[in-house]
Amino acid sequence: MGILIEDKQIVVPGEEVAEGMDFLPAPGTFRDGDKIVACQLGLVNISGRLIKVIPLEGAYMPKRGDVVIGKINDLTYSNWFVDIGYAYEAALSMKEATTEFIERGAELTDYYTYDDVIVAKITNVTKSKSIDLSMIGPGLRKLQGGRLLEISAQKVPRVVGKQGSMISMIKEITNCQIIVGQNGRVWISGTEIWQERLASEAVLLIARKAHTHGLTDRVKAFLESGSKK
């Protein structure tokens, strides 16, 4: 009875994490008889009676409320279609695209055109994964300049850090503007090229070492040694 695998250990699908009815399965685990079994590759997280597995890899699964970075792929008479890194494109309707008044017959490419990179919010995801986006809200805009990185969506929480601690540290040391989309896309824009490069290398470092302890100190050391050069 009890915990079979300790907190913060790596489990593979099908491994039994706990035994007995004292625990409850959370995302990443399921109950089978009196056992709690991991169904994803990841780190075990035991908080109170809840046992979950924090995945280390995985494709981006859109959720309502996510702020994502997307690229305009297509446009029709009333919609823009945006690639947000999922199998199917998300729709940005004219109503949600801007607060400006769009006249009948206006040239829609004046607002957003092919290959524009935007920060948008997911307003709705249906059961069959049709995705609606909105551009109305604080910080939602078209991005200009800078560079775009792509990391695994599961590593976004580590890049952001607790209450944004990690990302604000990178912003502070490198003096860059950084936007992290929940879909694993990171936009970095700085005044100096070397600062942009340092910030993007730091983000990639976090993505590589996302499963290790003491990441904040390591990234801090990396940034400080990099900014001295």
Next chain:
Amino acid sequence: MSYNKRNDGRAFDELRPMDAKVGIIKNALGSAMFRIGKTVALAAVYGPSELFPKFLQKKEEGLLRCTYNMMAFSGSGTRVKPGPSRRSREIELVTRNALESVLDLSECPRAVINVNIELIQTDAGTRCAGICAASMALADAGFKMKDLVAAVSAGLVGDKIVLDLDYSEESFEEGAVDIPMAFMPRTGKIALLQLDGEITKEQLREAIKLAKKGCKQICEVQRQALKEKYKTEE
């Protein structure tokens, strides 16, 4: 003539030496290599991506699509021909069935997940090696699975029940029976069972028992390989 000693000197219930590695293909969402003896399988997982033609799309869940290919230089015998064949279509089907029994794709409706299995070197037991590699690659890609799938073949060579036949045994002169089996070690369920040849009920039971034992050993190798990817980076 009876088969008293195995051609490569193994015990009758012994697997060939195994080796597994995860994350070998950087562009794929998940990937794995599985080697058993001289058979080497590579598997890569891509997706979820848009699925065409549209009538194949499933509203409730994602579709799993497997491809299996023995590379033209991978081995000897008549089986190795470049390109798709009737045989590879069948193996793709049984591989998909075996993997679908553990995989949960309800998170990606309408989409397709592609699993590509390539055999770069073959010495019998390719469908089993392919399933082993594919199951690791799917776990590496972060998909939800009830269990890992391990697979191995057992069979009858001459008058002996043996585990993990190699090509010399599969083509044994006096006749051989090959039983590839995929197994879910935690639940103890069988995900694939095929049989080629003539065998009695008792012998089949014994062969399945032997294959189950082998699958448990393989699963241990798979688990270690999946964990290894994250250990070495410490």
